[in-house]
Amino acid sequence: MSLEHLLKDHVTRLVGADLEACEAAIERELGSSVSLIREVGHYIAGAGGKRIRPILVLLSARLAGYRGPRALHLGCVVELLHTATLMHDDVVDGATLRRGHASANAKYGEDTSILVGDHFYSKSFALLVQDNDQPIMETLAHATISMTEAEVFQLEKKREGDLTEADYLRIITLKTATFISACCRIGALLGGANPAQVDALGAYGLNIGIAFQIVDDSLDFIADEAVLGKAIGTDLREGKRTLPLIAALDRATPTDREWILEVLHRRQPLAGEIGKVRRLVMQYDGISYALEQALAYAKAAKTHLTSFPDSDEKETLALISEYVVDRDR
Amino acid sequence: MSLEHLLKDHVTRLVGADLEACEAAIERELGSSVSLIREVGHYIAGAGGKRIRPILVLLSARLAGYRGPRALHLGCVVELLHTATLMHDDVVDGATLRRGHASANAKYGEDTSILVGDHFYSKSFALLVQDNDQPIMETLAHATISMTEAEVFQLEKKREGDLTEADYLRIITLKTATFISACCRIGALLGGANPAQVDALGAYGLNIGIAFQIVDDSLDFIADEAVLGKAIGTDLREGKRTLPLIAALDRATPTDREWILEVLHRRQPLAGEIGKVRRLVMQYDGISYALEQALAYAKAAKTHLTSFPDSDEKETLALISEYVVDRDR
Numbered sequence: 077m078s079l080e081h082l083l084k085d086h087v088t089r090l091v092g093a094d095l096e097a098c099e100a101a102i103e104r105e106l107g108s109s110v111s112l113i114r115e116v117g118h119y120i121a122g123a124g125g126k127r128i129r130p131i132l133v134l135l136s137a138r139l140a141g142y143r144g145p146r147a148l149h150l151g152c153v154v155e156l157l158h159t160a161t162l163m164h165d166d167v168v169d170g171a172t173l174r175r176g177h178a179s180a181n182a183k184y185g186e187d188t189s190i191l192v193g194d195h196f197y198s199k200s201f202a203l204l205v206q207d208n209d210q211p212i213m214e215t216l217a218h219a220t221i222s223m224t225e226a227e228v229f230q231l232e233k234k235r236e237g238d239l240t241e242a243d244y245l246r247i248i249t250l251k252t253a254t255f256i257s258a259c260c261r262i263g264a265l266l267g268g269a270n271p272a273q274v275d276a277l278g279a280y281g282l283n284i285g286i287a288f289q290i291v292d293d294s295l296d297f298i299a300d301e302a303v304l305g306k307a308i309g310t311d312l313r314e315g316k317r318t319l320p321l322i323a324a325l326d327r328a329t330p331t332d333r334e335w336i337l338e339v340l341h342r343r344q345p346l347a348g349e350i351g352k353v354r355r356l357v358m359q360y361d362g363i364s365y366a367l368e369q370a371l372a373y374a375k376a377a378k379t380h381l382t383s384f385p386d387s388d389e390k391e392t393l394a395l396i397s398e399y400v401v402d403r404d405r
Numbered sequence: 406m407s408l409e410h411l412l413k414d415h416v417t418r419l420v421g422a423d424l425e426a427c428e429a430a431i432e433r434e435l436g437s438s439v440s441l442i443r444e445v446g447h448y449i450a451g452a453g454g455k456r457i458r459p460i461l462v463l464l465s466a467r468l469a470g471y472r473g474p475r476a477l478h479l480g481c482v483v484e485l486l487h488t489a490t491l492m493h494d495d496v497v498d499g500a501t502l503r504r505g506h507a508s509a510n511a512k513y514g515e516d517t518s519i520l521v522g523d524h525f526y527s528k529s530f531a532l533l534v535q536d537n538d539q540p541i542m543e544t545l546a547h548a549t550i551s552m553t554e555a556e557v558f559q560l561e562k563k564r565e566g567d568l569t570e571a572d573y574l575r576i577i578t579l580k581t582a583t584f585i586s587a588c589c590r591i592g593a594l595l596g597g598a599n600p601a602q603v604d605a606l607g608a609y610g611l612n613i614g615i616a617f618q619i620v621d622d623s624l625d626f627i628a629d630e631a632v633l634g635k636a637i638g639t640d641l642r643e644g645k646r647t648l649p650l651i652a653a654l655d656r657a658t659p660t661d662r663e664w665i666l667e668v669l670h671r672r673q674p675l676a677g678e679i680g681k682v683r684r685l686v687m688q689y690d691g692i693s694y695a696l697e698q699a700l701a702y703a704k705a706a707k708t709h710l711t712s713f714p715d716s717d718e719k720e721t722l723a724l725i726s727e728y729v730v731d732r733d734r
Contacts, residue, residue: 167519194526198550227520229441231520
């Protein structure tokens, strides 16, 4: 059995019913009396997604001893928020594909994606207020500030045309990992875990979040496009620098380095040039360096679970830390 | 003394200190460790604005008997939220001017406006959570859902190329008036007003909100550009239908009606054509019809204040209902 199937099996057994209810809640919340919202919502719900964030809320809550309906409600909150950020991200990146289908902005227009994204933000916020738990609301508010700040920092760095490994780590920590960490903290808070345990689950989430994003960025160089559901080399074509490239640039000869930077600064690089940059990144061990880093974060994540007694939930969270660095999409 | 000066005088006397503190809080919140956010925030804070929403929170709170720091904190919340919606609106509308200066999207790019707008949304939400009052959070959550839903509905109608007076009223009620109403409700809730009084201040706000927007839309036809701080005829050039136009179309001869619609459907109407549409709208009493409607809403707003005992605050809110329909910018 592959790791992916094993994990799916564990998740279904532990939180399958809640996840289905969460899925139904998401679909309900993506609806509206306004038909364009309904259409976009239906399109996005249909495209699916890994649902990593709700799964982490559900598993963390169970690990912390929570049994009740609030976890799936908050799972819906985080997934709606995630959907909203994806919609705005795709507009900013000019992305045309998402999860193997046309992105919402490509299909419905940028204006639609901006406004429907805002609407899903506000829905997420309203559901959170409905739950009305201040530490949980603050956790998510903090994550949202961090995420949006990182988005702008990323844009600023892109315009400056320079990005160090430290900048990259700052961005993915604030943008991806803080949110994933918040999902784990929320679960812990739901279960009334003590502060040390809340922090431990938060640290677990932060580390898998960083690992997850590094792998995502590496897949853009090496994945099978059909499995990934989107074209590879997208980041390069958009001039987006990620860890494999940064590492390769640090290791490249001055001549290769200069040539790569020249291609990246070009507005419309040729496909052959993008292909050559990819080969150079691999040749200079950019991918293996990035994946080693990801592996280290994933291992660190697992150590933060040690303070919890053994359980199916703990084992599943450990499996997730392995899966984030061992996946092909 | 003009109505505007009289009103300013009242506002300064009653809530001037709080408004200044609110202004300082807004400027502080528009700051960030990310320099692009700081730059955009400073630019927007410098451009000013009428601060109608914070003023309404402050005055309503005082009318309901509240004295304390939460009103200015919540004033900052609503102004940040308003700023975020304006930034996204300007991107969607392709607006190049705002308050007499280049719009943030024109100056910093659409991607910046989308992401910094999201950041201000999240800041507003974090400050709201910090205040942690559920009825107030729910009021604002409801208003935000309503606003964003109306934005999409407006986009949908624009694409369909048709907008009835009922559609228009639905849009401005959900988009502008619900938010202004929420500001008044928040003030009432802060003061611990009874439910009937909360509803009364909410109804006052809803009516001035509708009146305010109708006047805004009418100013686009008749204002002095230098006073207004932006070009007039902007809505027409963007193909946006507002009450003066809708009313004129209802009254026009079939030939004039057809010609106006033809101009509006054109991608790049000529300046002379826009001028002729404006003249036709006036000739068919579109402006006077719209302003009559606005006046009726403003009068209705004032009636909702009757249940409150006479006070400086009540008088000032009454002045605001007069000012929204008697202004040149």
